[in-house]
Amino acid sequence: MTGPERANGEHRHRPPLTIYLASPRGFCAGVDRAIQIVELALQKFGAPVYVRHAIVHNRHVVESLKAKGAVFVEELSEIPDTNAPIVFSAHGVPKSVPDAARDRRMFVLDATCPLVSKVHIEAERLFDHGHEILLIGHAGHSEVIGTTGQLPPGAVHLIESIDDVKIFTPRDEQKLAVITQTTLSVDDTREIMLVLQARFPAIVIPRKDDICYATTNRQDAVKRIAPNCDRMIVVGSPNSSNSLRLVEVAKRAGCPRAVLIERRSEIDWSEFEDIRSLGVTAGASAPEVLVDIVIDAFAERFEVTVETVTTAEENISFKLPRPLRDASAA
Numbered sequence: 224m225t226g227p228e229r230a231n232g233e234h235r236h237r238p239p240l241t242i243y244l245a246s247p248r249g250f251c252a253g254v255d256r257a258i259q260i261v262e263l264a265l266q267k268f269g270a271p272v273y274v275r276h277a278i279v280h281n282r283h284v285v286e287s288l289k290a291k292g293a294v295f296v297e298e299l300s301e302i303p304d305t306n307a308p309i310v311f312s313a314h315g316v317p318k319s320v321p322d323a324a325r326d327r328r329m330f331v332l333d334a335t336c337p338l339v340s341k342v343h344i345e346a347e348r349l350f351d352h353g354h355e356i357l358l359i360g361h362a363g364h365s366e367v368i369g370t371t372g373q374l375p376p377g378a379v380h381l382i383e384s385i386d387d388v389k390i391f392t393p394r395d396e397q398k399l400a401v402i403t404q405t406t407l408s409v410d411d412t413r414e415i416m417l418v419l420q421a422r423f424p425a426i427v428i429p430r431k432d433d434i435c436y437a438t439t440n441r442q443d444a445v446k447r448i449a450p451n452c453d454r455m456i457v458v459g460s461p462n463s464s465n466s467l468r469l470v471e472v473a474k475r476a477g478c479p480r481a482v483l484i485e486r487r488s489e490i491d492w493s494e495f496e497d498i499r500s501l502g503v504t505a506g507a508s509a510p511e512v513l514v515d516i517v518i519d520a521f522a523e524r525f526e527v528t529v530e531t532v533t534t535a536e537e538n539i540s541f542k543l544p545r546p547l548r549d550a551s552a553a
Contacts, residue, residue, distance in 0.1 A: 238499075240525035242518060243452060245444035245504035246533040251437030253336030254279045254508050256541045257313035258288070260334040263547045264308045265292050273302050275320065276312040276365055278334060279508035280463040282485060299323050308332050314365035315339040317372020337541050338405055338435040339366055343373045345429065349400040350374050354427060355393055357382050359415055360404030364464055367404055388418045400427035405435040406465040406507075408472060409442050437507050438465050440535045442472045445504055448532050449476035452502035454495055457483045458513045459506030466506025478502060486513065487520045495521075 250258075257278050264272045270292025277285050277295060285295060296302055299320065302309060308330050311320065315335040324331050335343075346356055356379045360367040371379045382388060382401075393399045401419055403412055412434060419426055432439075449455060455473040459466025466483055473481035481502075484490060495501070501521065505514050521527055542548075 237524060237526045238497075240498065240521060240527050241500045242521065242527055242529045243448040243500065243502045244514075244518075244529055244531045245441070245448055245502065246531050247437070247440045247444060247535055247537050248503075249458075249505040249507070249509055249511050249514065251435070251507040252537070252539040252541050253313050253338060253435070253437070256543065257310075257334035257336070258284060260332055260543060260547060261288050261293050261310055262291070263543070264310060264332055267547065268308055271305075272308050272310060273305070274310045274312065275299060275316065276314065277462075278310065278312050280314075280365075280466075281460045281506075281508040281510070283510060283513060284508065299327070299329070302329075306330060310334050312365065313339070315343060315369030317369055319372060332544050332546065334544075335369075336405070336435070339369070342370055342402055342405065342433050345433075346370060346373050346379070346402050349402070349427065350378055354398050354400035355395070356380065357391070357399065357401040357419070357426075358403070359383075359401065359407065359412055361407075361464060364404065364406075366406065366464075370402070370404070382415060382419075385415055385418050388415060388422060393423065396423050397425045399423050399425065402429060403433040404464070405433055406438050406468065407434055408468045409434055409439055410472070410475070436539065437537070438468070440537065441465065441469060441504065441507065444532065444534045445469050445472045445502070446476040447534050448502045448504075449473045449478040449481075452478045452500050453480075453498040454478065454500075455481035455502035455504070456490075456517060457481065457504055457506060458485075458517055459483055459509045460485050463506045463508050466509065469504055469506060473502065484517070487516045490517070490520060492524070 261278055271294045274293050274295050310332045311334055313334050313336045358379050359382045455478045457466055457469045470481045470483050
């Protein structure tokens with residue numbers, strides 16, 4: 224919408240607003256792959272396709288896939304005996320889940336992000352070499368549950384904060400290793416890692432940062448624009464770890480107020496009175512259409528100029544499971 228807007232029969236001036244649009248934002252390669260797996264399975268095998276847990280942490284995505292014939296469950300026990308595909312979510316699952324699926328001869332398509340799988344493999348390797356494992360992450364998050372579940376009970380100790388580091392007592396300081404959840408705050412994780420290394424100099428740290436490239440890139444983009452913004456909007460779901468971290472990063476980087484919203488209807492317009500600049504980004508599981516809708520909402524109330532601020536280019540893609548590669552080619 225351009226020009227003056229008519230309200231109650233009168234022209235109403237729309238104040239100017241610069242929107243700084245962070246790039247990269249939105250879908251990462253792991254999320255894109257996971258959604259493709261469900262969509263291609265529906266295309267090739269028909270409905271229903273069962274999905275254990277939300278394929279990614281975004282309600283819009285989940286509802287869209289439900290409308291196409293996906294059936295979401297939390298546990299395999301909710302799925303009847305069937306030849307239909309069962310998809311594991313991008314966050315990964317404990318080993319007990321694929322074991323149970325094999326016992327029931329289920330047809331499984333694993334949508335675990337390859338970068339999460341890398342952490343699983345590293346955890347097993349370290350454990351096999353006799354290390355006690357520390358996992359930096361958030362209690363209850365699906366990825367943490369999946370990573371912890373790669374090893375026997377008690378083999379992994381969760382570290383959520385520097386305070387947890389201070390009270391942790393290892394069995395043997397010389398046989399200690401650390402891994403991390405992939406969607407954490409880069410800065411928070413670095414601080415915890417430094418305290419771990421200071422307290423346990425022999426600790427084995429990841430050979431390459433476990434925090435994924437997409438999480439790092441999205442946080443870097445927010446850091447670039449946040450100091451110039453009166454407000455910041457992060458489009459994403461409240462159960463999305465990487466989206467919540469973007470809100471925290473924006474505040475720390477100098478934005479006076481940053482909020483997480485899942486959809487346009489959640490915008491509290493009283494928060495955006497008299498602003499002249501707005502930052503917009505999206506978590507790695509939020510589709511671009513939701514970003515467009517938010518920008519359109521502001522364009523109805525402001526004379527909007529959009530400036531895209533790019534801090535990295537992403538061209539990573541991951542292979543699909545073999546049973547779906549022919550469907551993808553078609």
